[in-house]
Amino acid sequence: MFLGNKKRHSRDIDPDEIFLDSSNLPQFDTHQFEGRLEQPIPKLSLALLWGFFVLVIVLFSIRLGNLEIARGESFARIAENNRLERVPIFAERGALFDRNGTPLAWNEPLLGEEFAARVYNKMRGLAHVLGYVTYPARDTKGMYYKESFSGMDGVERAYNDVLGGTNGTLLIETDAQGGERSTHRESLAENGENLVLSIDARIEEALYTRIENLARDVGFTGGAGVLMDIDTGDIIALVSYPEYDAGVLANGTPHDVETLLADPRTPLLNRAISGVYTPGSIVKPFLALAALQEQLISPDEKILSTGSIAIPHPYLVGEESVFLDWKAHGWVSMREALAVSSNVYFYEIGGGLPQGGGNEERVGLGIGKIKSYMNLLGFEKRTGVDLFGEEIGVIPDPAWKEKIFHDVWRLGDTYNTSIGQYGFQVTPLQAARAVAAIANGGTLPIPRIVTRIFSDDETNIGGKVLPPKRTQLPIDSLHYAVVREGMRLGVLEGTAQGLNIPVVEVAAKTGTAQVGTVKKIVHSWVTGFFPYEHPRYSFAIVMERGPSDNLIGALYVLRGLLEWMAVETPEYLK
Structure with missing residues (x-):
């Protein structure tokens, strides 16, 4: 039977259409329905079948139209990319120079790569200032998934966008077998700009070497030093010991990197x-500056130091809390107190004295004003230096003590804060900056590392010069003179006599900060400025975690540096 044939009707009935042949019965195949009466397919079934075929054709046509018309442009681009490969043309990263034009970072060809290798000056002490970069990188198929250098520390990170430039693009046409047919430069690379730093690489290395030698000889775990122009904020040297090898971080083995991190x-x-x-x-x-500005004491008024100060014990009735001086200094004025570093003098002007005894009752600054003036001088704030990772430190106060120790603030806490102990924490750069304000008579400079930006078609004496920034402090200029005189007296006959050297007149303040619960570990500090009569540079040096019985500290580092500068860089001492 075939679809579309009409069934014939007969008036006579054929017995074969009704009865099975008896001879055929044994071979009757029930699966094939042999001997079955044939029936026609209903017209409804045919219509449904034809409808299904039409629906499939319509859906196929719609899908084909979507691929060829609606998304044709997208597929055309994919096809184009299959024969056009875009390859980066790497921009040259900008070079770095010190203030004298000494190259500090530059580029050299790298074998087997389209980009250059970053090379750094081998002079010591530069790592934290310059930083390092990570390189462009390919996947296993040789395609670049990272097409640019990334500055990861120091100037390389802070000025990454300026140094990096903009990559260009090269179009490479290939045939079906992957062979190169033609090339076309789609866009040109724009090289990065070059930077001139305020750093003098010679002084940087000399300071680093002296910090390193003292740390190894005496047992300090680390150290840092800053030398800064008091007017412009230009950082002549910024040293951190120990330093790292930029090459290890940029392309060292995993083992080398792990060793460095550990x-x-x-x-x-x-x-x-x-x-x-x-x-x-x-x-x-x-x-001292704050007390003068608040008119709590005159420069010539004297306070008696018998070697300690005693106040009523906060818990034990009839008992006293005793706060020690490092020796009995007798009657000292402000200049003398700075020179000999009298603790008792600064206990009193910082926290006051609630009762008589050896001295009369006195009103001190109090922790609120101490914190306010310290903030004014830049402590517990970022200095604004053009480097990443700057910490702000801590000036302890009642809120800090409540948060850390869940206890109330007491007069003894103010005393300890007044001599830079307790929870007080500062960075070397903050200290050098605050001293710069004392040296220049009240201007707080914004420290900076980069002073000039220039392109390849300019010289390192041209380009864009970055202007210095500074803030004027609301403190009477006469008060700065008193403090400067006290710091100079410290060099002439006080705790900083080791800096009384013929090569340059220095004004300085030393510090020994006890750390840890057993007080057997100390940080050794020296801060100040030079030349004394016409100040140009401030400094701050700290030697970290050394033995408390050691008598050689940060002052020794500075003395060695100044004596070296007198021979190698005398222009800074004039």
């Missing part, structure tokens, strides 16, 4: 801006 001396830490240290007595010039 070093207990934390060489990745830039101690000059990210290290926070108990300052000890280097805060005393700043307290």
